[in-house]
Structure formats: C-alpha cells, structure tokens
Amino acid sequence: MQGAERFPRSAxxxxxxxxxxxxxxxxxxxxxxxxxxxxxPVPSELSxxxxxxxxxxxxxxxxxxxxxxxxxxxxxxxxxxxxFRQRRGRILPGDYVVTANPAAVTASxxxxxxxxxxxxxxxxxx
Numbered sequence: 001m002q003g004a005e006r007f008p009r010s011a012x013x014x015x016x017x018x019x020x021x022x023x024x025x026x027x028x029x030x031x032x033x034x035x036x037x038x039x040x041p042v043p044s045e046l047s048x049x050x051x052x053x054x055x056x057x058x059x060x061x062x063x064x065x066x067x068x069x070x071x072x073x074x075x076x077x078x079x080x081x082x083x084f085r086q087r088r089g090r091i092l093p094g095d096y097v098v099t100a101n102p103a104a105v106t107a108s109x110x111x112x113x114x115x116x117x118x119x120x121x122x123x124x125x126x
Contacts, residue, residue, distance in 0.1 A: 007085045013059030013095055022059065022097045029122055033104045033115040034080070037097040038123065054093040058084045066102045076100050076112065083116040090124045 013019055025039040041054040060077045067073045080098045084091075104112060 007081065007088075011055065011057050011085075011088060013057050013097065018057075018095060019059050019061065019097060022095045029119050031115050031119060033101055033107055033112065034119060035099045035101065036119050036123070037099070039095045041093045041095070056084075056088050056091040056093055057095050059095070059097040061097050062100050067100055067105055069105075072105050073100075075109075076104050079109065079112045080116060083113060083120060087117075087120045087124070091120060092123055092125055096123075 013022070021042070022037050022039040025037070027038050029036045029038065058081070060080055062073045062077055064073070067076060080100075084096070084098075098116075104115075107115070
C-alpha cells in the first residue's frame with residue numbers, strides 16, 4: 001500500500017472521549033444510508049511536531065439497534081473503512097464518526113460505496 005492509502009492506528013478514533021467530542025460538535029453530513037459526524041482537529045493536532053500535518057481520523061459507531069446482525073454491521077464497517085482509507089489524503093483534517101441508517105442493511109455493496117463516496121467527496125479539500 002502507498003503511504004497515503006495505509007490505515008495506521010493514528011488514523012482511528014479509539015477513546016470514548018474522542019467520540020463524545022465529535023458527537024458534541026453537531027456538524028453532520030448525511031444521505032439515505034449514512035451519517036458522518038465531523039469535528040475540526042483538536043489544537044494539539046494543529047501543532048503537530050516533527051513535520052507532521054494534521055490529518056483525518058475516523059471512528060465507526062454502527063449501532064446494533066439500527067443494524068441487527070453482526071455480519072451486516074461488519075460489512076458496513078469494512079466498506080466505510082475502505083472508502084475512508086482511499087480518500088484520507090484528500091479529506092479535510094479533522095475527526096469523523098460514521099453511523100449507518102437501517103436502510104444500509106438492504107443496500108448492495110455498490111450502493112454502499114456510492115453513498116459513502118458521495119459523503120467523503122463533500123468533505124474533500126477544495
């Protein structure tokens with residue numbers, strides 16, 4: 001994999017406090033299948049040392065209440081991670097949490113990818 005397309009641990013939201021911060025910002029992009037909550041990078045990320053620039057990070061919150069079966073939740077999370085990984089270098093720096101609507105269960109893989117691509121495209125650097 002090329003450098004920008006890798007999915008290192010630093011590209012993921014891992015702590016509950018990170019998820020709470022994103023949800024508290026109340027900035028959302030959504031379509032029929034997905035909702036992406038977004039928050040600007042935290043100040044410590046803006047002053048990244050050693051020549052690092054702040055980048056996009058993703059968290060996945062696919063609720064069992066919305067998507068009942070584990071295999072469906074896993075399929076949706078896999079697609080969200082993959083589309084994010086491919087576009088990470090072009091997306092605005094910040095933290096993103098992806099949630100799925102119940103309609104995502106019946107969507108085909110191509111519909112899932114198209115819906116996610118449309119949302120990520122709206123968040124790309126201009």
